[in-house]
Amino acid sequence: MIHPIRKLGLAALLATLAACGAELTSEEHLAKAREFFEAAQYDSAIIELKNALQKDKGAAEARWLLGSLQLQRGEMDSAEKELRQASRLGWAADDVTPALARALLAQGKFVPIRELDTGRLSPVPQAEVYAIQALAEHAQGESEAAAELIARASSQAPDSVNVMLANARILASRGEMEQALQALDAVLAKEPKHGPALALKGDVLAYLEQPEQALAAYTAALELQPGNFNARLRSSKVGSKQDQIRIAIDQSRSCTACQIPPINCARRSASFRDKRGDRQTRQHFSQGGIQCGDPDIFLNSLC
Numbered sequence: 001m002i003h004p005i006r007k008l009g010l011a012a013l014l015a016t017l018a019a020c021g022a023e024l025t026s027e028e029h030l031a032k033a034r035e036f037f038e039a040a041q042y043d044s045a046i047i048e049l050k051n052a053l054q055k056d057k058g059a060a061e062a063r064w065l066l067g068s069l070q071l072q073r074g075e076m077d078s079a080e081k082e083l084r085q086a087s088r089l090g091w092a093a094d095d096v097t098p099a100l101a102r103a104l105l106a107q108g109k110f111v112p113i114r115e116l117d118t119g120r121l122s123p124v125p126q127a128e129v130y131a132i133q134a135l136a137e138h139a140q141g142e143s144e145a146a147a148e149l150i151a152r153a154s155s156q157a158p159d160s161v162n163v164m165l166a167n168a169r170i171l172a173s174r175g176e177m178e179q180a181l182q183a184l185d186a187v188l189a190k191e192p193k194h195g196p197a198l199a200l201k202g203d204v205l206a207y208l209e210q211p212e213q214a215l216a217a218y219t220a221a222l223e224l225q226p227g228n229f230n231a232r233l234r235s236s237k238v239g240s241k242q243d244q245i246r247i248a249i250d251q252s253r254s255c256t257a258c259q260i261p262p263i264n265c266a267r268r269s270a271s272f273r274d275k276r277g278d279r280q281t282r283q284h285f286s287q288g289g290i291q292c293g294d295p296d297i298f299l300n301s302l303c
Contacts, residue, residue, distance in 0.1 A: 003132075016137040026056035033065060042069055060089035064096065071099055072195065076106040076225035094125040098162065101132040110136040127157035131166035138170055146170065161191050165200070172204055180204050195224035202238075211238040 024032075024165035033048035049066040052059055058226040067082030089097045097116055113136040118126050135286050153163045158268060168183035181204050187197045202217035218235035222228060 026052045061089040074225035079103045098128040124157045127153040128162040131163045
């Protein structure tokens with residue numbers, strides 16, 4: 001005969017196990033993901049979002065949030081896929097279109113950026129897409145079109161962090177580094193944990209021969225965007241010998257993680273060191289610098 005106290009303990013244990021084994025719904029996983037997102041626990045949020053999508057592949061909000069987090073982490077190909085899915089599922093164009101434009105820019109997909117529908121967007125998201133289109137045009141040498149688009153974006157949404165960042169990139173590409181640094185500081189004053197802005201700040205500071213500050217900016221960027229291969233690569237050029245050894249080990253891992261063959265990593269490193277400055281070299285570097293989730297495509301100006 002089971003002792004009554006033991007019987008109660010066994011019942012409590014079974015109830016606990018049953019509760020632990022209970023299946024959560026897609027909405028419940030999504031609610032947990034929102035909580036993790038608000039607490040900046042992004043890895044846990046991603047797990048919950050993927051769990052939600054296993055239960056309901058048509059959960060538009062889960063697609064949108066997952067794509068946004070992947071974009072933030074520098075996982076641009078995955079972000080593009082999730083954002084396109086969110087759009088097809090009817091998530092708000094004001095949310096999806098600017099984020100999708102950033103993912104496309106990071107991959108050098110300039111033609112799809114031109115083709116984005118901006119007619120349905122509210123003024124600020126529309127201006128942010130204009131800014132990204134300006135960067136795409138600038139990357140292709142279309143300086144007049146880029147100038148027109150960035151002017152339109154800045155006039156329409158002067159306080160937008162994304163518009164300000166686009167302007168900083170164009171300033172850097174023109175060699176106006178002090179002005180670019182001021183623009184980046186204005187971005188980071190509004191949003192201190194902005195990975196692309198921190199990475200670009202590292203580029204500008206490295207060009208201005210401020211290696212310690214550049215390394216600090218790169219390190220902060222990589223904490224937010226572990227998949228940003230180019231920030232990792234460039235940070236290895238400005239750190240101490242100990243930092244360079246540590247970062248070189250990380251680079252070999254990120255080449256695998258980003259599915260870039262080691263020979264491509266070596267080629268891009270050589271491209272970074274090429275200082276000839278001719279148009280062909282700058283164009284080659286610009287095209288090479290947008291692989292593997294790096295939105296900061298205007299390092300051609302630093303060659």
